[in-house]
Amino acid sequence: MYIKISNLNFKYKNADKPTILDFTFNISKGEVVSIFGQSGSGKSTILRLLAGLETPKKGTIEIDDKVMVDDNVFVLPEKRGVGMVFQDYALFPHMTVEENIKFGLTKMSKSEKKIRVDEVLNLVGMKEFKSRYPHELSGGQQQRIALARAIAPKPSLLLLDEPFSNLDADLQWKIRQDLKEILEKAGITSIFVTHDKEDSLAIADKVVVLEKGEIIKIGKANQIFKDN
Amino acid sequence: MFIIKSYKHKKDVNDLFKLRDIKTNVNMWSVLSFVVIVLIILPTLNISLKLLNETSENWPHIKEYLLIDYIINTATIVAFGGAFTMIIGTSLAWLITAFKFPMSKFFKWSLLLPLAVPPYVAGFTYHGILNYTGVIQTFLRNNTNINVNQSLFNIMNHKGAIFILTLVLYPYVFAIVRSFLAKQSADLIENSRVLGKSPMATFFKVVLPISRPAIVGGVSLVILEILNEYGLFNYFGISTFSVAIFRTWFGLSDLDSAIRLAAIVMIMVLMILLLEKLMRGRKRYSYTSSKIRPIQPIELKGIKRILATLYCSVIFGFGFLIPTIQLLHWALLTYREILNVKFLGYLYNSLRVTTIATVIIVVISILIANYARIKENILTKIYTRITILGYSIPGAVIAVAVMIFFIDIDNNTYVIRQAISHNSTRLFLSTSLVMLIFAYVIRFLGIGYNSIESGFDKIGKGYFEASRLLGMSVTKTFFKVDLPMIKPAIISGFILVFIDILKELPLTMILRTFNFHTLATKAYQYANDEMIHQAAISSLLIIFISAAMIFVLNMNMSKGGRKNVYKNK
Structure with a gap:
């Protein structure tokens, strides 16, 4: 198991x-x-x-x-490698969508980070919101970003x-x-x-x-x- | 039965001390917090032990003849000062929150400005205005030939002290009640109006009762400030406890009696804190939801408009404008004599010790507040209590405690220091500014802590947890997530502490090194030597620096209010 x-x-x-x-x-x-x-x-x-x-x-x-x-x-x-999407999303208000997602990508080079950010944003269908701040997004959009942020480090x-x-x-x-689709794709x-x-x-x-x-x-x- | 119980107890102890938990709980934050807390509490413990020393020959005399005076003087001024600041502070807070009238926007922040005026400065300034050679009597004599009854114009008594303290301390009540009312829902007031109550009845039946915790909180601060006050009372020749501790210590060189007096003050302080707790009541009147519609000020009409502006102007005038103008006038008379390199030295000294102590306080506050919120347990609750304890201890008491503590350290480390270097003197730390800065930190840590703790409260723990799960340690999380988000709280804390230390007198007087002067000690020294005019420039600098900071603080707070999207977005 x-x-x-x-x-x-x-x-x-x-x-x-x-x-x-x-x-x-x-x-x-x-x-x-x-x-x-x-x-x-x-x-x-x-x-x-x-x-x-x-x-x-x-x-x-x-x-x-x-x-x-x-x-x-x-x-x-x-150190657990566990990702979590919080009930109120807890997106860092002082960081853009991109910065929020990059936050968890510590052991990657700059270009790797960029690629991974685009990957997960594509996955949740939010590519064009990269440079927005969390308060500029609707509730549903925030949730997608929170999901992308949690998935990005491959927990x-x-x-x-x-x-x-x-x-x-x-x-x-x-x-x-x-x-359901996103989780299936991410596996x-x-x-x-x-x-x-x-x-x-x-x-x-x-x-x-x-x-x-x-x-x-x-x-x-x-x-x-x-x-x- | 007994066996089962003890077995259960043993199991609990095992649960408490799992190696796993010790490993995860020992980190930089817990260790540093512990060290700081021990340092803060040690002087107080040290001085408490000395209470067991035998009494000196002075003590029976003090107890028999003087103590009752100290108690009556202190209690009278506390009672009236507390009552008047309560009335003025609360009424102004309601006026500013609920109504619009000419200049009401200006008064919203300028009514805080008397906080910038140290009580001893207001004391000697009003004395200078009112005495025989002062501006009022001179004017009357020269222009109208009226010779006034001197006793009517004598401010150096109990009534005068209460007048001065009310004028410069009411902002504590005003600020706390105003920010409390700003968080209340307009529904409350409107419901009362719809139910047929007049604005006056609404104030007494709804606003006053719900504001009780804030009012009590503000008045308690005023009372603690009065107990702490030394400069004003000494200048006016009123024997309160703070003055008595000084006199017994330096006049009679009787440390044991001074410690006993300090212990009595501490009992009074604890009684006040207990009373505060009781009077705040069990009810919590605050809203948990942040989605409230704040009270909208309504336009006053007719004579009421004028009366409201007049009332605010009178308080602002007496509390800030009149003393400042008088000081400016005296400054013009004396600047040639006073403004020199030496004076710049005092300014530099003030800014240096104040900045160092303030930075230390902010750092310690962040350290302990962050640790206390991460680990919510009985230990961190005790830490929090100890951190804010110092603010309720009058300066004179802290001065005694810190000085004895440092002399003890010096005596106990003398042998070791001698072994390292033969040139070591017996007194080492106790003749350095370390002692003064240490005392500032103990006394004002609570102010910084409260501000920073409320900053952490506002952002909650969600962001912290999210960051941990994204792979950041506690320390990295602090720098990347927490610190940027609590910046407004750090700025507020820094400013509040800075103003308080800049104005501080009793600690600085006792614990400064030889020939070390700050703006505060210099102003006080001049005034005490009947050179009031020469005291003006130092006093003005304290007032202007503090006033500028209050202005920045006000901007910072209203910006923080508008930008408060953190919690719910």
């Missing part, structure tokens, strides 16, 4: 109940997985743990046979936190399709978090249903949502 998560346990400092309880789950390379749950189910926390933004109380995470975290090891977020795992929550409802169907193992089963149905190969920090169902999207 490409990504192995076993027995993950986590509690926020001020919470009295654990946020994540014995989370165990494996993902094969190239799979697109959706973590589905209501707000407060702990789904975003799983992403934060995978990214290294939180430290688990117990449990291990391995990516590509490398231990990211266990009782003795903690790989810092910048081994891509995380997307509620990718559709900040967009207008009538845009969602189109963007779902676009995202990156991805996990996205959502509270909308339509999202899971449209994009995910596999769905994990989370309730109060515990996995209650795992399976193919159409099987999971068959009953309701």
Whole structure:
């Protein structure tokens, strides 16, 4: 298995109940997985743990046979090779689209960077917006740039936190399709978090249903949502 | 039952000290923060231990006869000063926020200018205006033959001190309440009006109650400033605690009693801080959403227009314009005598120590604020408390603590220094400017810290996390992402600290090296030697530099407000 998560346990400092309880789950390379749950189910926390933004109380995470975290090891977020698209995109406001994307390309020559920026901008269909600033873009455009920025360094795992929550409802169907296409083209193992089963149905190969920090169902999207 | 409990406890301890976590938590930011915090807290701990020393023979005398005077003097001035600054500061803030009237745009920032006038400067200037040879009495004598009752024109008493302090300290309340009101929603006011309340009733029933936390915050700052004040009270001959600490220490050479007085002031300070917490109440009145429609000022009509302008003019006139014009006049009389190479030296000294200390404060503030936001835990909460502690400690107390601390260091390192070089003198650090700058840092760190922390609060943690996931370390993230985004907060912090240090008197007086003068000490020295005219140029320079900085600060803040697209875009 490409990504192995076993027995993950986590509690926020001020919470009295654990946020994540014995989370165990494996993902094969190239799979697109959706973590589905209501707000407060702990789904975003799983992403934060995978990214290294939180430290688990117990449990291990391995990516590509490398231990990211266990009782003795903690790989810092910048060393994990994990990309993330944040719910509010977090595009650096003082940098242009191009600078935002170049930001993560540290180990490349100037010309390599240029090529990679054009590649990912083509992928998300935003080539002509290269020199814009984030506040000059619409919500949907910002999301594409955030996606391009996360994909650019070729992460081994891509995380997307509620990718559709900040967009207008009538845009969602189109963007779902676009995202599905982009992820397929990029071929990156991805996990996205959502509270909308339509999202899971449209994009995910596999769905994990989370309730109060515990996995209650795992399976193919159409099987999971068959009953309701 | 007991066994289970202790087992659980042991497990928790293991969880706390995982090698993994120690490795990931020890980095440049955590180590430097720790070192700085220890340095800041050491002098205070050191002086607290000396409280256990036996009392000197002076102490019973001080306790029996003088202490009650110190308490009454300090408490009276604190009470009235606090009340008057509250009334003036709050009313001006509301007037400027809610109404348009002639010159209201100008008053919006110029009403902050009295902050540039150090209280001791305002004190001797008004004394100079009002005394027998002053401009008013001279004019009356020469033109109308009126000889006034001198006691009516004597400002060097409690009432005078309260008058001066109110005029130069109200901007604290004004600034805090105004910026609080600027963040309130217009809906609040309009709802009250729609529900049939007059503007007056709206002010008392809605605006005042919601502004309570801001008002209390502002008045607390005023009170801390009054407790800190030394120059004005000494010049006016009023024995407050700050003055008493000086006298006991230098007049009686009685350090132990001075430390005891300092301890009493600290108890008062802690009581005020506690009271502030209680009075702010449990309710939080601030909006979390940034998408509010701010209160739009409405045009005043008729006599109200004139009254509003008049009120602002009177406060601005007494707080800034009148003392500045008087000082300008005196400066014209004395510039030939005063402006020389020596004077340039004082200016250079002022700018040098102020700049060095301010830069250190800004750097430390950034260091600790960034570390505290990355690692939110009990330790960083304590760090934050310690960082802002210094601002509530009066200058005289910090001076005592820092001086004793440095003398102790010098004594304890003497042997080592002797071993290295035979020429070493017993006193080394305590006869250098390091001591003064160290004391400035402790006293004013809180000002810089608050400003920079609020800058970090504004941008949130999202950008930081995004940058980490794009492969940047904490330090690289800081320079590439955080620093450019908190620049406005850094500029504000720098300016606020700079003004405060430039005006500072008690620390500088005690901790400066031999023959080292700043603009502040020189102005005070001249005034104290009854050479008020000669004090004018130093005073004016302090006022002009500070006023220019307040102007820049105001521009910076309103620019920051307009450019505040960071958080939601």
